[in-house]
Amino acid sequence: MSKATKGTKxxxxxxxxxxxxxxxxxAVGGFLLTGCSDGTTDNGEExxxxxxxxxxxxxxxxxxAAAIEAKTAGADVLVLERNDWAGGLxxxxxxxxxxxxxxxxxxxxxxxxSIDAWFEDEMKAAGYRGVPELIRTYCxxxxxxxxWMESMGFKWHRPLGHSGAEAHRVPxxxxxxxxxxxxxxxxxxxxSFGLAWTTVWLKKLEELDVPILYKHRMRxxxxxxxxxxxxxxxxxxxxxxxxxxxxxxxLTTGTWTDNYRMVxxxxxxAVGPDCYGDGGTPCDGTxxxxxxxxxxxxxxxxxxxxxxxxxxxxxxxxxxxxxYWGWEPPDFKTADxxxxxxxxxxxxxxxxxxxxxxxxxxRYINELEGTRSxxxxxxxxxxxxxxxxxxxxxxxxxxxxxxNVWAVTDADGAAALEWPIEELKNPNPKVGxxxxxxxxxxxxxxxxxxxxxxxxxxxxxxxxxxxxxxxEAGKDEDFGKPMPLFKIATPPFYAAKASLIxxxxxxxxxxxxxxxxxxxxxxxxxxxxxxxxxxxxxDDEKVIPRLYASGELANIMGWRRTHGSMGNYAIFARIAxxxxxxEEPME
Numbered sequence: 001m002s003k004a005t006k007g008t009k010x011x012x013x014x015x016x017x018x019x020x021x022x023x024x025x026x027a028v029g030g031f032l033l034t035g036c037s038d039g040t041t042d043n044g045e046e047x048x049x050x051x052x053x054x055x056x057x058x059x060x061x062x063x064x065a066a067a068i069e070a071k072t073a074g075a076d077v078l079v080l081e082r083n084d085w086a087g088g089l090x091x092x093x094x095x096x097x098x099x100x101x102x103x104x105x106x107x108x109x110x111x112x113x114s115i116d117a118w119f120e121d122e123m124k125a126a127g128y129r130g131v132p133e134l135i136r137t138y139c140x141x142x143x144x145x146x147x148w149m150e151s152m153g154f155k156w157h158r159p160l161g162h163s164g165a166e167a168h169r170v171p172x173x174x175x176x177x178x179x180x181x182x183x184x185x186x187x188x189x190x191x192s193f194g195l196a197w198t199t200v201w202l203k204k205l206e207e208l209d210v211p212i213l214y215k216h217r218m219r220x221x222x223x224x225x226x227x228x229x230x231x232x233x234x235x236x237x238x239x240x241x242x243x244x245x246x247x248x249x250x251l252t253t254g255t256w257t258d259n260y261r262m263v264x265x266x267x268x269x270a271v272g273p274d275c276y277g278d279g280g281t282p283c284d285g286t287x288x289x290x291x292x293x294x295x296x297x298x299x300x301x302x303x304x305x306x307x308x309x310x311x312x313x314x315x316x317x318x319x320x321x322x323x324y325w326g327w328e329p330p331d332f333k334t335a336d337x338x339x340x341x342x343x344x345x346x347x348x349x350x351x352x353x354x355x356x357x358x359x360x361x362x363r364y365i366n367e368l369e370g371t372r373s374x375x376x377x378x379x380x381x382x383x384x385x386x387x388x389x390x391x392x393x394x395x396x397x398x399x400x401x402x403x404n405v406w407a408v409t410d411a412d413g414a415a416a417l418e419w420p421i422e423e424l425k426n427p428n429p430k431v432g433x434x435x436x437x438x439x440x441x442x443x444x445x446x447x448x449x450x451x452x453x454x455x456x457x458x459x460x461x462x463x464x465x466x467x468x469x470x471x472e473a474g475k476d477e478d479f480g481k482p483m484p485l486f487k488i489a490t491p492p493f494y495a496a497k498a499s500l501i502x503x504x505x506x507x508x509x510x511x512x513x514x515x516x517x518x519x520x521x522x523x524x525x526x527x528x529x530x531x532x533x534x535x536x537x538x539d540d541e542k543v544i545p546r547l548y549a550s551g552e553l554a555n556i557m558g559w560r561r562t563h564g565s566m567g568n569y570a571i572f573a574r575i576a577x578x579x580x581x582x583e584e585p586m587e
Contacts, residue, residue, distance in 0.1 A: 064086070122557070152200050366479035406441070410487075420433060
């Protein structure tokens with residue numbers, strides 16, 4: 001602890017404030033202002049360094065874990081964050097971390113597991129499109145990670161959860177327990193917020209005197225021609241700042257799923273007027289985190305390789321809301337309360353009582369595809385309703401844009417589903433289920449309902465009449481929806497619009513087991529394209545010296561992997577921070 005703070009206990013808010021002020025200070029927390037050119041060039045460009053440190057960590061989600069490890073390994077560390085607060089999308093994580101192989105908590109609960117069993121399950125869950133060496137590393141590091149978190153005062157929830165036997169043969173879902181200073185559900189249900197993790201990590205960084213520079217958006221990585229990376233350029237309120245890294249750079253900048261052009265390049269179906277942002281969409285329908293792919297773009301410019309990103313992300317369909325989550329009070333910086341909204345509850349009863357119609361007022365699917373069970377042979381636990389391979393999502397994506405899809409029912413259906421009628425009548429995206437006025441229609445006639453929905457009235461009237469006939473006959477002759485079928489006949493009639501939410505990116509920058517970024521050109525060192533031996537380890541591929549990546553930016557889990565990714569993000573962040581700190585310092 002520095003002399004200025006020794007013996008003084010600072011609050012987290014004061015820590016954040018002090019760290020932000022450090023941006024303009026010299027010789028704070030191990031970095032120096034140089035203000036001079038050292039002759040380093042990048043593509044012939046002379047660089048004047050404004051700051052110098054050993055390890056630069058870009059991003060404050062799992063990047064905080066990287067910074068802790070780099071500092072603990074003896075390096076001076078500087079953390080850069082584009083926002084004016086820490087955590088990024090990581091603090092919004094409401095799920096769990098899949099950690100197994102015989103963790104401390106598994107043993108305490110009498111759960112028998114092994115690294116090999118966990119590895120096999122993870123490979124199956126990834127559709128065997130994950131890189132074996134990376135997933136093996138994740139599994140080998142899992143048990144120790146649980147204890148590492150506890151060493152910083154983190155408390156885990158008991159008992160463990162089970163994300164589904166289709167993917168995991170034993171419970172491996174580790175949730176956050178009741179951690180001091182972090183709000184937990186009033187019902188006592190576990191919430192493995194990234195908020196709980198980042199709170200612990202920020203406290204540790206405060207103890208280590210690692211500064212975080214806020215409002216520093218990395219725009220460029222400097223690399224010597226065919227050599228190592230040497231620093232970054234950042235946009236700040238005061239202009240561009242160049243920061244030199246003597247040992248290495250760790251990228252943890254998150255996803256690119258709000259970058260319209262990048263999404264359009266990988267999957268044009270996922271952009272358009274009915275498609276919204278990543279999990280950072282707050283209660284007012286606007287993005288508080290712009291997942292713009294800064295790390296991906298900067299790394300690409302210096303030659304980074306990429307894995308298959310055509311599975312852009314999971315695609316949620318919400319009905320009646322365009323928001324993924326919200327805070328109460330609505331200032332997310334306070335992080336006091338997670339408010340699960342997401343419109344109408346999407347369960348089996350929901351899909352039984354509604355029909356799904358598109359622009360012409362016609363149905364396009366057996367609605368109960370929305371509740372199809374996971375296929376044990378695929379090893380996928382849940383997530384069917386968000387998976388682009390399954391009919392529920394695939395058929396929605398196959399509709400022409402703009403996709404104006406609505407769930408329609410009547411008064412009897414709304415009553416049976418216990419819909420919050422007053423909220424539907426007075427939709428407000430900042431409270432309750434976060435209903436959006438643009439996504440709710442209520443009327444006493446089908447014709448009026450169609451008008452409010454913006455669909456063809458004659459088509460909707462014909463569809464509902466036909467569906468009612470099916471309900472009477474006991475057979476859906478159009479799509480084979482199983483009984484029971486319920487008539488849509490009692491006014492008032494209700495409709496909730498579907499909104500597509502891009503959530504949880506899959507794949508990204510290619511890294512090896514040391515979290516080093518692999519170079520796109522000459523990807524396999526020494527491979528001339530003629531050898532019959534195609535079995536080459538990812539650790540034999542050529543890397544960009546001193547450049548590391550982890551988190552959603554460098555997702556290691558392959559294509560179509562289940563949720564619970566907090567653990568693998570943080571584990572590889574730790575690997576990246578530790579290895580960056582081990583690099584020999586450059587002059």
